[in-house]
Amino acid sequence: MNLKNRLVERLKYPFSLDMESGPAYFKVAAPGPVAAGFTLGGTGAAALAEAPGPEADATLAENRRALLEGLGRDSFSTLLTARQVHGKRSLTVADCHPATLAGVAASEADALLTDQAGVLLGVLTADCLPLIMVERQGRAVAVVHAGWRGLAQAIGPAAVAEFECRFGVAADELEVYVGPAIGFCCFQVGLEVIDCFRGQAALAGSEAWWRQRPSGYYVDLTAIQKAQLLQVGVPAENVHVLDICTCCHDFCFSYRRDHAISGRQLAFVGIRENTVSV
Numbered sequence: 257m258n259l260k261n262r263l264v265e266r267l268k269y270p271f272s273l274d275m276e277s278g279p280a281y282f283k284v285a286a287p288g289p290v291a292a293g294f295t296l297g298g299t300g301a302a303a304l305a306e307a308p309g310p311e312a313d314a315t316l317a318e319n320r321r322a323l324l325e326g327l328g329r330d331s332f333s334t335l336l337t338a339r340q341v342h343g344k345r346s347l348t349v350a351d352c353h354p355a356t357l358a359g360v361a362a363s364e365a366d367a368l369l370t371d372q373a374g375v376l377l378g379v380l381t382a383d384c385l386p387l388i389m390v391e392r393q394g395r396a397v398a399v400v401h402a403g404w405r406g407l408a409q410a411i412g413p414a415a416v417a418e419f420e421c422r423f424g425v426a427a428d429e430l431e432v433y434v435g436p437a438i439g440f441c442c443f444q445v446g447l448e449v450i451d452c453f454r455g456q457a458a459l460a461g462s463e464a465w466w467r468q469r470p471s472g473y474y475v476d477l478t479a480i481q482k483a484q485l486l487q488v489g490v491p492a493e494n495v496h497v498l499d500i501c502t503c504c505h506d507f508c509f510s511y512r513r514d515h516a517i518s519g520r521q522l523a524f525v526g527i528r529e530n531t532v533s534v
């Protein structure tokens with residue numbers, strides 16, 4: 257069975273597969289003028305981030321250009337990523353001046369927000385959990401890099417609070433999309449990782465987010481993320497989970513599976529500048 261058939265069988269709304277308009281990606285049916293998705297990885301896929309593997313810079317630049325072009329020729333002028341450090345810092349892109357964008361690109365942040373049209377925000381992952389957040393009418397967006405260290409620092413709720421602070425958007429006005437990440441099936445951890453989460457109020461009274469198996473301890477990143485979001489007021493029906501394990505599927509990059517040769521997947525979201533042309 258080819259890749260498309262394998263995936264189409266398991267994807268459900270709001271997720272679909274786009275293999276026609278540039279690098280293949282899981283497309284999110286987001287509200288209003290918003291474009292959002294999670295690129296695929298794996299052997300032969302178009303890498304969108306530097307990896308210590310064989311991808312040359314020119315190829316990466318071409319893949320990024322092809323992604324922007326595929327989203328609509330006049331929709332986005334740039335793809336913006338910051339320096340990810342497994343922290344909890346959110347940065348808001350308040351305008352699209354070149355100096356502002358350059359400053360964000362050089363800054364350390366694991367969540368990016370904007371209400372500006374024309375700038376596509378991205379985070380890069382290979383097992384860590386990528387989140388896309390969209391105000392329900394598409395007036396503001398965010399993309400979040402949430403590995404277990406980010407989850408331990410509650411970066412998801414921090415980004416939700418930033419929506420309120422910067423844009424006056426309440427938690428129950430957000431749609432949240434959870435992208436491909438290492439699953440409960442594969443994310444084996446040391447006991448110290450479980451201890452990081454034990455005291456979290458969002459997980460109080462629940463043991464469903466971790467499990468001991470004969471091979472060791474396992475953690476469910478998606479369950480933890482969802483519990484944290486619900487605790488700060490995001491409605492359960494607004495949290496949409498793609499439910500694809502990066503480690504189990506060779507069409508995804510997985511740091512744990514591929515080690516140093518892994519590329520990175522891109523989670524991207526932005527408000528289209530020119531909605532007439534798409």
Ligand SMILES: [Zn+2]
Pocket residue numbers: 438439440441442501502503504
């Ligand atoms: Zn798995």
